[in-house]
Amino acid sequence: MKKEKIILTGDRPTGKLHIGHYVGSLKRRVELQNSGEFDKIFIMIADAQALTDNVDNPEKVRQNIIEVALDYLACGIDPTKSTIFIQSQIAELCELSFYYMNLVSVSRLQRNPTVKTEIQMRNFESSIPVGFFTYPISQAADITAFKATTVPVGEDQKPMLEQTNEIVRRFNHIYGETLIEPEILLPDNAACLRLPGTDGKAKMSKSLGNCIYLSESADELQKKIKSMYTDPDHLRVQDPGKIEGNTVFTYLDAFCRPEHFERYLDEYPCLEELKAHYQRGGLGDMKVKKFLGAIMEEELGPIREKRKEFEKDIPAIYEMLKKGCEVAREAAADTLADVRRSMKINYFEDAELIAEQAKRFQE
Numbered sequence: 001m002k003k004e005k006i007i008l009t010g011d012r013p014t015g016k017l018h019i020g021h022y023v024g025s026l027k028r029r030v031e032l033q034n035s036g037e038f039d040k041i042f043i044m045i046a047d048a049q050a051l052t053d054n055v056d057n058p059e060k061v062r063q064n065i066i067e068v069a070l071d072y073l074a075c076g077i078d079p080t081k082s083t084i085f086i087q088s089q090i091a092e093l094c095e096l097s098f099y100y101m102n103l104v105s106v107s108r109l110q111r112n113p114t115v116k117t118e119i120q121m122r123n124f125e126s127s128i129p130v131g132f133f134t135y136p137i138s139q140a141a142d143i144t145a146f147k148a149t150t151v152p153v154g155e156d157q158k159p160m161l162e163q164t165n166e167i168v169r170r171f172n173h174i175y176g177e178t179l180i181e182p183e184i185l186l187p188d189n190a191a192c193l194r195l196p197g198t199d200g201k202a203k204m205s206k207s208l209g210n211c212i213y214l215s216e217s218a219d220e221l222q223k224k225i226k227s228m229y230t231d232p233d234h235l236r237v238q239d240p241g242k243i244e245g246n247t248v249f250t251y252l253d254a255f256c257r258p259e260h261f262e263r264y265l266d267e268y269p270c271l272e273e274l275k276a277h278y279q280r281g282g283l284g285d286m287k288v289k290k291f292l293g294a295i296m297e298e299e300l301g302p303i304r305e306k307r308k309e310f311e312k313d314i315p316a317i318y319e320m321l322k323k324g325c326e327v328a329r330e331a332a333a334d335t336l337a338d339v340r341r342s343m344k345i346n347y348f349e350d351a352e353l354i355a356e357q358a359k360r361f362q363e
Contacts, residue, residue: 007032008148008182010044010087013064014054017071018211019300020195020204023254024154024187030076032152032185041082042146042328043072045321048088049138052131053122069317071214074307079320085328086321087142092332096141096339097134103170104137104163112136114159121205140164144179145332152185155194156203175342179335195254200229200247212296214303221300225293230285237284243275248288255295264294 009029011021033041045068050061065086072084087093109115115136119128131138139160143151144167151161161184168179196202197210204211212224228248234241243249256271268274274291277283310317340346347353 003149004039004147005037005150006146006148007038007041007150007152008044008143008146009042009152010046010142011068012046012050013061013068014050015064015206016067016213016215018204018206018213019296020154020211021071022075022214023195025152026072026075026077028152028185028187029082032150033076033078033081038150040146040331042148042331043077043082043084044087044142044328045069045084046087046142048093049135051088052129052135053124055129055131065321066314066317069321070307070310071303073310073317074303075214079324083324083327084321085324089325090145090329090332092329092336093138093141093145095336096145096332097138099339099343100137100140100167100171101134103167103174108163108166109133109136112159112163114156117156121203121207136160136163137167140167143182144168145335146328147180147331147335148182149180150185151182155186158184158186171339171342175339178338178342196247196250198224198228198247200245212300214300215307216300216304218297218301218304221296222293225289225296226286228289228292230288234285238281240281241278241283241285243278248285248292249275249278251292252288252295255292255299260291260295260298263298265291 007029009025011017011026017026029041029043032038045065047061047065050064051058054061069084073079077084115133118124118132118135122132124132136159140163143161143164153161161182165181168181171179194202195204197204197208198212199208199210201208201210212221216224225248228251230246230248231242233239252271252274258270261268261270261274265274268277274283274288278288337346341349344350344353
């Protein structure tokens with residue numbers, strides 16, 4: 001029997017989604033969904049994970065469930081092709097996490113590069129919530145619960161996938177072949193692997209206030225692009241400029257296509273020529289930013305308009321999420337049953353065990 005091809009991916013609902021999510025994973029999800037290559041696609045709104053570092057602000061997570069769902073739909077995620085669900089509504093994930101905790105050491109969690117970075121960002125060095133610390137184990141439960149064969153994520157999540165595969169291999173070694181080892185799927189475009197914030201900082205983050213949101217108004221979008229970090233030494237138009245570390249050019253690498261020049265900047269044949277002119281001097285930052293602004297509006301304008309349409313019927317969005325949770329719960333329950341069987345803790349379903357024990361006590 002042919003093995004099913006299944007995708008599991010998702011986002012934490014700590015705010016509206018931004019273009020880092022879009023180029024890092026979301027745009028690719030839509031392409032994969034529409035490719036017809038996959039049998040099932042599960043997209044998780046990871047509210048339980050969001051609560052690990054927002055425990056004192058549950059309302060923030062609660063309110064942003066709908067924001068993330070609206071962004072998904074506006075970008076082209078189709079609930080008839082993909083199952084969108086809420087993590088906390090799938091109780092089986094907690095039980096799987098509990099079993100997987102026995103397969104991972106504290107020192108291994110401490111070595112996870114993603115965990116180390118996130119701990120530093122949140123100033124958790126002296127007091128790490130256990131739930132946050134065990135985030136990689138929870139993520140392994142999420143992925144394996146749906147028998148995912150492919151996980152499309154940004155490069156920063158690569159260590160998490162490696163840890164998931166370690167858990168899968170250890171479980172299968174101890175209990176027999178049960179879990180599926182997933183493959184990571186990174187963005188094709190190198191610039192999309194980790195899009196910097198508008199201020200030039202390495203990570204685009206809601207908490208740093210350096211995001212461009214998918215639902216950004218046209219005016220706010222242009223305002224943020226005009227204030228973007230470029231080359232601080234490019235003081236005059238005639239000065240040579242650097243493109244390395246220049247956020248505007250990083251965004252152009254991520255979003256610009258050849259046809260954009262014909263539409264918005266026909267004096268240049270391609271991005272390489274634009275870069276060359278900037279590097280030798282004679283090209284101002286505002287001209288490049290105006291070009292980027294036109295490209296970004298072309299990309300985000302349709303998403304913004306679709307989102308406004310979905311916002312007109314919020315009860316229908318919640319109904320869609322409810323149905324998605326029902327489908328996800330059924331899939332996770334199947335995996336949990338397999339895990340319990342392999343671990344031999346399915347006591348009441350194990351007729352052989354009951355018969356064996358009955359015989360033992362009769363002798």
